[in-house]
Amino acid sequence: MLFIVDMKVNLPPDMAPERAVKLKADEREMAQRLQREGRWRHLWRVAGSxxxxxxxxxxxxxxxxxxxxxxxxxxxxxxxxxxxxxxPSSIHEDDR
Amino acid sequence: MLFIVDMKVNLPPDMAPERAVKLKADEREMAQRLQREGRWRHLWRVAGSxxxxxxxxxxxxxxxxxxxxxxxxxxxxxxxxxxxxxxPSSIHEDDR
Amino acid sequence: MLFIVDMKVNLPPDMAPERAVKLKADEREMAQRLQREGRWRHLWRVAGSxxxxxxxxxxxxxxxxxxxxxxxxxxxxxxxxxxxxxxPSSIHEDDR
Amino acid sequence: MLFIVDMKVNLPPDMAPERAVKLKADEREMAQRLQREGRWRHLWRVAGSxxxxxxxxxxxxxxxxxxxxxxxxxxxxxxxxxxxxxxPSSIHEDDR
Amino acid sequence: MLFIVDMKVNLPPDMAPERAVKLKADEREMAQRLQREGRWRHLWRVAGSxxxxxxxxxxxxxxxxxxxxxxxxxxxxxxxxxxxxxxPSSIHEDDR
Amino acid sequence: MLFIVDMKVNLPPDMAPERAVKLKADEREMAQRLQREGRWRHLWRVAGSxxxxxxxxxxxxxxxxxxxxxxxxxxxxxxxxxxxxxxPSSIHEDDR
Amino acid sequence: MLFIVDMKVNLPPDMAPERAVKLKADEREMAQRLQREGRWRHLWRVAGSxxxxxxxxxxxxxxxxxxxxxxxxxxxxxxxxxxxxxxPSSIHEDDR
Amino acid sequence: MLFIVDMKVNLPPDMAPERAVKLKADEREMAQRLQREGRWRHLWRVAGSxxxxxxxxxxxxxxxxxxxxxxxxxxxxxxxxxxxxxxPSSIHEDDR
Amino acid sequence: MLFIVDMKVNLPPDMAPERAVKLKADEREMAQRLQREGRWRHLWRVAGSxxxxxxxxxxxxxxxxxxxxxxxxxxxxxxxxxxxxxxPSSIHEDDR
Amino acid sequence: MLFIVDMKVNLPPDMAPERAVKLKADEREMAQRLQREGRWRHLWRVAGSxxxxxxxxxxxxxxxxxxxxxxxxxxxxxxxxxxxxxxPSSIHEDDR
Incomplete structure (x- = not known):
């Protein structure tokens, strides 16, 4: 089943840079794993945020x-x- | 280019039934035309609304x-x- | 699976009384059918609304x-x- | 008498991990005690939060x-x- | 037990005057009955609304x-x- | 003249305990003085906050x-x- | 004593023109009477509304x-x- | 030309007291200078904030x-x- | 002097079509007159509204x-x- | 294509002054580069913020x-x- 999920990231601007870099790399890895497993079907950046x-x-x-x-x-x-x-009006097969 | 569009329909409950039926049929036809033309790429119902x-x-x-x-x-x-x-973390080719 | 649903009813105060009575009776019948079928598991009135x-x-x-x-x-x-x-902290078996 | 209570937890992300672990364990213990005593009748996690x-x-x-x-x-x-x-439309005996 | 209740009245400005007068008189009567019965303990007008x-x-x-x-x-x-x-800091006996 | 005042306290959870204890004791003393002087006529705790x-x-x-x-x-x-x-509908003498 | 009052007028656009004209004239008269009596001390139009x-x-x-x-x-x-x-920082005598 | 300006001050409660005292004194001085120059025409405290x-x-x-x-x-x-x-309904000469 | 103005039009969907057509034509004429006079310097449609x-x-x-x-x-x-x-960071001469 | 972008800056008031000065200088430089490249077409300060x-x-x-x-x-x-x-009502050639 499908869920639309809006995520807004609020990293504290004064976080130690190496900590932020590590967090973002870990996030990316986990996000890609969930995408490969088929659980995270679409992922778009909101322009400007x-x-x-x-x-x-x-x-x-x-x-x-x-x-x-x-x-x-x-x-x-x-x-x-x-x-x-x-x-009911969708014609896309994958719009389950 | 992609846009996420949220639409909430507020039909007046006292609209004449035949008018509502006609409007919804016309809406469906236009929505499906836009989907066939590739401009309306996904269309999901929000559950319960x-x-x-x-x-x-x-x-x-x-x-x-x-x-x-x-x-x-x-x-x-x-x-x-x-x-x-x-x-940047998307692995889906069609998440342009 | 469970969903918490908040419903606020906005009946127009000038609706014809017989129409309102009929609507509420039909609503009650449908609500009770969905409860009997097990799909509407709890139903509470918000006090004062x-x-x-x-x-x-x-x-x-x-x-x-x-x-x-x-x-x-x-x-x-x-x-x-x-x-x-x-x-994770629930001890109630039916808090699925 | 029944109250619907929504709780959103805002733990500061930089709390010392051992402090957070202790707080959550204490919370769990108190939540389960209140459930056993019958005062906390249902407890559900909001999916994604x-x-x-x-x-x-x-x-x-x-x-x-x-x-x-x-x-x-x-x-x-x-x-x-x-x-x-x-x-008035509830058919569940425990929907007091 | 006590409940603080905020009420904002939205009478449609085009309601027939006699209907509005009747409604307000009935409201007043019911409000005073509930006050006499002890269920409506305080009633204040919000200045300017x-x-x-x-x-x-x-x-x-x-x-x-x-x-x-x-x-x-x-x-x-x-x-x-x-x-x-x-x-806990109230000194008024009737602030139950 | 009467004013309805809503107060929500946001003490930082990491305030030094002795400081918080002192602040609350001082608050209680001042609140009770204002009540004794007749300026703080009612004081109720909002349940759950x-x-x-x-x-x-x-x-x-x-x-x-x-x-x-x-x-x-x-x-x-x-x-x-x-x-x-x-x-205008109040029957309580002290609802000035 | 002074009160700052924000007023936003929502006249239904389909009100009969003569009715609207009459209402506005009456409003103007009452507003000016209250100003002459000293109760309405300042009155400014919000630009664009x-x-x-x-x-x-x-x-x-x-x-x-x-x-x-x-x-x-x-x-x-x-x-x-x-x-x-x-x-406390005002130097205007009439900023009571 | 006139502007209505609402200002809400959010001083961090843990600011060093001497820093807060200095800031407020400087604020007062600047506020009074702007009033003397005629640019800050009215200044009222919102009661309770x-x-x-x-x-x-x-x-x-x-x-x-x-x-x-x-x-x-x-x-x-x-x-x-x-x-x-x-x-248009103002009768005060200084309500420019 | 410049003002940024957001306008959202809420025409009642049941307005008589000829009335709506007339209103929009009049609006267009007035908008273009204000543009020609230099008072309405930019005018953009918000996409999708x-x-x-x-x-x-x-x-x-x-x-x-x-x-x-x-x-x-x-x-x-x-x-x-x-x-x-x-x-202060603008380099455009007409960003007065 | 054009986008209207509202930006509200929330610099922590306790940021080290030299850090704030550097950030603002860098911001200014980048803002002016984007303006010179034609990507940032207008930039206005909101008065009072x-x-x-x-x-x-x-x-x-x-x-x-x-x-x-x-x-x-x-x-x-x-x-x-x-x-x-x-x-559709714009007469300005550059209101693309």
């Missing part, structure tokens, strides 16, 4: 919670979740 | 404006638009 | 959308949906 | 205040409380 | 819901409810 | 400002003030 | 309520009231 | 920006600006 | 008020105004 | 993201982006 809009494709709200809370940047993000489903 | 989350793939903000304002339900919708771009 | 807090137990966001949009008062309600899952 | 939705079953607003302010994470939480009561 | 702040003293959220929803102006009001309890 | 709803009875906005800004917790509070007056 | 910012100088919240609710446009306005008092 | 409502009388938005950003407390304030002009 | 962002170049807030309130769509618009001035 | 309203003229949302995230003050800003396009 340190924020993204994502589409998760998971088997349950539990799996969504597990995926999102495993992100290294989770403690630094404002997150909004919306459950979505197939729209 | 008369609302959708969409991804538009257009050549310019003008084309986005043209597409959205051509929708029969346009006068009845609250619409929010966010320009997005490729996320 | 024409509003409720509900817990839906459905198999998918599609089923949630189907249940909520079938309610006769659906066109008159502001609705907010939150997907929830088991909390 | 460090937040929960809870149902408290207490004898008075005083008892609610006492329960919530006894939580070790109380100083770190945004809390919203709604008093609820039996809904 | 068609709004009031009230203190209800009831036996349960059910009784609060019953009192408020019995008001003739109930369909025209935005209502906010907060459960309160004795403050 | 570190917040109160209060009724001040003062001779002028100046006196309200003087009372509130003298509170030791003043620098830590979000405060909202509403001037109220006698409601 | 059908709104004003005003300073009322009254003897009590009751008198403020009486003045504002006597305005013919009162049923059509969103109104916000703030009690103010002399600022 | 560390906030003021002010009327600036300047020759241009540039001069407003220059005046406000010269205030020692500028980095600690939330500021809202509204351009105002003469109201 | 019946809204615009504009830059007005006027001699005073009075002139801004006069220009905006002369628009035929004025009664149907939500309008937000911000006074701006030259930015 | 540490904020600006800007018009960016870029080839894609990617280029907007690249420009904004390259700003030294980017980690300290709240940023809002709106895609705009030519308005």
């Amino acid at each position: 340190y924020a993204n809009v994502s589409v998760f494709d998971v088997e349950s709200p539990e799996q969504l919670q597990e995926a999102i809370s495993s992100l290294p940047l989770f403690p630094y993000m404002d997150i909004n979740v919306r459950a979505v489903c197939r729209h | 008369y609302a959708n989350v969409s991804v538009f793939d257009v050549e310019s903000p003008e084309q986005l404006q043209e597409a959205i304002s051509s929708l029969p339900l346009f006068p009845y919708m609250d619409i929010n638009v966010r320009a997005v771009c490729r996320h | 024409y509003a409720n807090v509900s817990v839906f137990d459905v198999e998918s966001p599609e089923q949630l959308q189907e249940a909520i949009s079938s309610l006769p008062l659906f066109p008159y309600m502001d609705i907010n949906v939150r997907a929830v899952c088991r909390h | 460090y937040a929960n939705v809870s149902v408290f079953d207490v004898e008075s607003p005083e008892q609610l205040q006492e329960a919530i302010s006894s939580l070790p994470l109380f100083p770190y939480m945004d809390i919203n409380v709604r008093a609820v009561c039996r809904h | 068609y709004a009031n702040v009230s203190v209800f003293d009831v036996e349960s959220p059910e009784q609060l819901q019953e009192a408020i929803s019995s008001l003739p102006l109930f369909p025209y009001m935005d209502i906010n409810v907060r459960a309160v309890c004795r403050h | 570190y917040a109160n709803v209060s009724v001040f009875d003062v001779e002028s906005p100046e006196q309200l400002q003087e009372a509130i800004s003298s509170l030791p917790l003043f620098p830590y509070m979000d405060i909202n003030v509403r001037a109220v007056c006698r409601h | 059908y709104a004003n910012v005003s300073v009322f100088d009254v003897e009590s919240p009751e008198q403020l309520q009486e003045a504002i609710s006597s305005l013919p446009l009162f049923p059509y306005m969103d109104i916000n009231v703030r009690a103010v008092c002399r600022h | 560390y906030a003021n409502v002010s009327v600036f009388d300047v020759e241009s938005p540039e001069q407003l920006q220059e005046a406000i950003s010269s205030l020692p407390l500028f980095p600690y304030m939330d500021i809202n600006v509204r351009a105002v002009c003469r109201h | 019946y809204a615009n962002v504009s830059v007005f170049d006027v001699e005073s807030p009075e002139q801004l008020q006069e220009a905006i309130s002369s628009l035929p769509l004025f009664p149907y618009m939500d309008i937000n105004v911000r006074a701006v001035c030259r930015h | 540490y904020a600006n309203v800007s018009v960016f003229d870029v080839e894609s949302p990617e280029q907007l993201q690249e420009a904004i995230s390259s700003l030294p003050l980017f980690p300290y800003m709240d940023i809002n982006v709106r895609a705009v396009c030519r308005h």
Whole structure:
């Protein structure tokens, strides 16, 4: 099932640079693992913000919670979740 | 270029039923035409609301404006638009 | 899977009384059917408002959308949906 | 009487890890004690957030205040409380 | 138990004057009955608005819901409810 | 004249405990002095929050400002003030 | 005592023109009477809106309520009231 | 030309007392200089808050920006600006 | 002097078509006159909304008020105004 | 294509002065480079705030993201982006 997830990252500007670099590298690795596993189906940068809009494709709200809370940047993000489903007017087969 | 568009439909509950049926049929036809033309790339229903989350793939903000304002339900919708771009951590080829 | 659903009813005060009575009776019947089928697990009145807090137990966001949009008062309600899952500190077996 | 309580936890990301571990363990212990005593009737994790939705079953607003302010994470939480009561359309005996 | 209730009245300006006069007279009668019965303990006008702040003293959220929803102006009001309890620093005997 | 005052206390969770204890004791003393002098007429705890709803009875906005800004917790509070007056439907003599 | 009052007028655009003209003339007359009596001390138009910012100088919240609710446009306005008092850094004698 | 300016001061409660005293003295001096020069025409304390409502009388938005950003407390304030002009119903000569 | 003005048009969807056509034609004529006179310096459509962002170049807030309130769509618009001035980092001569 | 960008700067008041001076100088240099390259077409200070309203003229949302995230003050800003396009009533050739 699909969830639209908005994530806004609020890294404290005075975080030690090496710590920020490490966090972002870890975040990237975890994000790519979740994408390869098929759970993170789309990932877009919001133009002009340190924020993204994502589409998760998971088997349950539990799996969504597990995926999102495993992100290294989770403690630094404002997150909004919306459950979505197939729209009756969609003609795209993958708009499940 | 991609835009994430949130649409919330506010049809007046006392609209004449035949008028509402006609409007929705026209909306569906236009939505499917825009999907076939490749400009409306994803269309999902927000679970529990008369609302959708969409991804538009257009050549310019003008084309986005043209597409959205051509929708029969346009006068009845609250619409929010966010320009997005490729996320550096995305591994999906079509997350342009 | 469980969803917490907040519903606020906005019936126009000048609706014809017989129409309002009929709508509410139909709403009640549908609400009780969904409860008997196990899809509407809890239903509480918010004290002092024409509003409720509900817990839906459905198999998918599609089923949630189907249940909520079938309610006769659906066109008159502001609705907010939150997907929830088991909390690691819960000791209640039915807090799935 | 029942209260729907929304809790959002805002632990500072730079809290010493051992302090956070201790706080969460204490929170868990208190949450489970309140559940065993019957005052915390439901506890769900909001999918994708460090937040929960809870149902408290207490004898008075005083008892609610006492329960919530006894939580070790109380100083770190945004809390919203709604008093609820039996809904005339509910068929569940325990939806008091 | 005590509840602080904020009520904002939104009468449509084009309501027939005799209807508005009747509604307000009925509201006044019901408000005074609830005050005489001890359930509506304080009632103040917010200066400069068609709004009031009230203190209800009831036996349960059910009784609060019953009192408020019995008001003739109930369909025209935005209502906010907060459960309160004795403050540890209060010296007033009746600040239960 | 009467003012309804909402106060939400935001003590930093990492304040030195002895400092917090001292501040709260001073706050209590000042709150009780203002109550004894008749300027702080009601004081209720909002159930589930570190917040109160209060009724001040003062001779002028100046006196309200003087009372509130003298509170030791003043620098830590979000405060909202509403001037109220006698409601035409009130039957309570002390709802001035 | 002084109150800063923000008023935003929301006249329905489809009001009969003669009715609107009459209402505005009556409003003007009442506004000028209150100014002549000294109760409405300042009145400014917010540039670009059908709104004003005003300073009322009254003897009590009751008198403020009486003045504002006597305005013919009162049923059509969103109104916000703030009690103010002399600022310790003011050098203007009339900034009471 | 006139601007209504709302200022809310957010001094960190843990600022060194001598620093706060100095800042406030400097603020007072600058505020009084701007008042003497005629640019800060009214200055009122909002009762119950560390906030003021002010009327600036300047020759241009540039001069407003220059005046406000010269205030020692500028980095600690939330500021809202509204351009105002003469109201057609005003009878006060100085409500330019 | 320059003002950034956001305008959101809320035409009732059930307005008689000929009335809407007339209003929009009148609006266009007035908007173009104000542009030719140099008072409406920029006018952009917000993509996906019946809204615009504009830059007005006027001699005073009075002139801004006069220009905006002369628009035929004025009664149907939500309008937000911000006074701006030259930015110290601007290199554009016409960013007065 | 054009984007209206609102930027609000939130520099921590206790930042070391030399660090703030350096950041602002770097910001200025980058802002002027982007203006010279034609990507930052307008830049205005919001009167009375540490904020600006800007018009960016870029080839894609990617280029907007690249420009904004390259700003030294980017980690300290709240940023809002709106895609705009030519308005049918504009008579200015450069209101693309």
